Amino acid sequence: MLVDLEITGRDQAYPWLLQWMTAFHRAQHGGAPPSTAISSTPKHRLLASLIRRFRPRLHHLQVQTFQPQNGPSHAAHFSFVPGQGQHILQYGGALILVQRQREKTMNISTGDPFETITLTTLYSHRSVFEDIFAEAHQLYQQMQEGKTVIYNSMGPSWQPFGDPKRKRPLESVVLERGVKEKIVEDVQAFLAARTWYLDRGIPYRRGYLLYGPPGTGKSSFIQALAGHLDFNIAILNVSERGLTDDRLNHLLTKVPPRTIVLLEDVDVAFLNRKQAGSDGYAGATVTFSGLLNALDGVASAEERIIFLTTNHVERLDEALIRPGRVDMTVRLGEATEYQIEQIWDRFYAEIDVGGEAKQRFLAKVRKLRLIDVVSTASLQGLFLYNKENAQGAIDMVEGLTAHSLRDNHVPVPREVDTSRKPA
Ligand SMILES: Nc1ncnc2c1ncn2[C@@H]1O[C@H](COP(=O)(O)OP(=O)(O)OP(=O)(O)O)[C@@H](O)[C@H]1O
Ligand SMILES: [Mg+2]
Incomplete structure (x- = not known):
């Protein structure tokens, strides 16, 4: 037989x-x-x-x-x-x-x-x-x-995007003192509280909003966090053309297990407040009410962790920040003195053992009033350019001033920015 x-x-x-x-x-x-x-x-x-x-x-x-x-x-x-x-x-x-x-x-x-x-x-x-x-x-x-699977949306389903990526260590993302710990502890407490939620009939999900200027580590942090928790990550750009309310809703009910959802650029939904017409079609982008509905979506016994990011917190509506949709809001800002020191150490600790070059760098940064002004990304750019050359970084700090940033940086309108693939 x-x-x-x-x-x-x-x-x-x-x-x-x-x-x-x-x-x-x-x-x-x-x-x-x-x-x-x-x-x-x-x-x-x-x-x-x-x-x-x-x-x-x-x-x-x-x-x-x-x-x-x-x-x-x-x-x-x-x-x-x-x-x-x-x-x-x-x-x-x-x-x-x-x-x-x-x-x-x-x-x-x-x-x-x-x-x-x-x-x-x-x-x-x-x-x-x-x-x-x-x-x-x-x-x-x-x-x-040791890998993080990155999912992208393909029509109504999530598909792994390329081969799994090596986990990004949490230490490689430098946020202001205590910020990382605060978020990590919150997520871990949430993951440990499954029965507490279920016993009380509370939807087992948690939402986080990270906002701040470009290049301050929002996406990088979420990716590193996923690796730290041994989760995968499903990335969806709300500004993506063709992402309708229905599709968003459907995707959020179909998240693969142990996967953090990352909704990038959520402010786009707030530019598009129009409701679906009588034919149920609201255009090719997500609307404000569509986003809220998707976040409220069906509760499941599986945990659901969503991170939202935006560069324009002022465009968001109070309704989004209601507990149950977004439970924690964190601003990631331009580099503080603490962050500058930390990033310096990540690049130059081995060659600048006594920290003498770091002090000279910081003195110059203070004099140029760059603290809380430059993004961590541009700082990283400077250090990458001067890899293993601490003096080179000190000599080139002026390149980070707001003036020259403006000259060298042509802002790309969000809608046509096609370079925003998952990092
Ligand atoms: N706080 C940080 N710590 C370590 N690296 C950082 C930090 N901020 C930015 N970077 C580096 O700068 C680059 C851009 O960072 P990232 O994509 O995380 O920024 P973002 O805040 O998501 O920006 P956007 O708002 O444009 O999406 C990455 O290569 C990242 O490694
Ligand atoms: Mg980002």
Whole structure:
């Protein structure tokens, strides 16, 4: 008697299984591209050759190309995954028939055809399915370890954007004294209070608003926080064209598990106060009421952590900052003396051991009245330019003055700023 197990492309474990099959083949064949499993016993060999004879498409492979994020841009590596069709693999003592099928229908939002994989084996070997999935999950977790998955929206669903990124250490983001700790403690207290919320029937979610000028570490901090908490991050730019109220609402009900939602540039919704017309269409951008509704959305037992960011807090409405929508509001401002010192140390502590150059730098910064004026991003830019050259940084401080910033910096209107990909 045979038993089969079907897994659809829509299931979270689908890519894990494909990855596992690739790794499994590779392990069996010492790095050679996968082909059907070589069986060890004569009985198995006979069985395999019989199956092979009746299944003509056993060698159908599909290539997956990866471009590493670090390394030359032309570098790429390939891996062969079991393609459409049928494959045999031998796992432990069990022979398993793997059928990867493409359905005629496709996912309209991504254009990818729906797929299923069916595993078939002898009934007496059915326990191998559990082992395979356990291994596939473990492999997946190993590959994610130390990484943050970034999701972007694709139509009505979230899709991983590129390969998982290395976690950004929390220490690498320098905020004013105590600010980081305050937010981290709040999120951790929230995560620890699940039963408290559920027992009281309070929606288990928490919202944070980070506001402040460009380049003060809002997005970087949220990304580092996600890594610190071992969460992934789903980024949505509210100013994105084609993001309607419905789509936003839908996306927020479909957030992958253990994922922080980051809604960038929420002020855009406040420029667009018009309500949906009688046909339910409100244009191609999110409206004010659409944003509020999405934040109020259905409560679930899973935690939901949302961070909102804006450069224009003055455009926001009181209604947004109501507890339950936004529970904590934090301003990240231009670099304070504390931050300047900290960032200096991150770059030059090793070469400026006594801190003598730092004092000269700070004296100059004070004289030029740059404290609480320059952004942490431009400070970082100066230090990057003068990597391992503390004196160079001191000599070039004038470059940070408001005057020269104005001269060198042409503000790009938000709507046409296409460079705002996830950092
Ligand atoms: N406080 C900070 N600590 C460390 N790095 C920072 C800080 N602020 C900015 N940076 C660096 O500057 C760059 C831009 O920062 P980031 O994207 O986080 O700014 P932002 O506040 O989100 O800006 P925007 O409002 O334009 O979205 C990043 O490379 C980041 O590493
Ligand atoms: Mg940002």
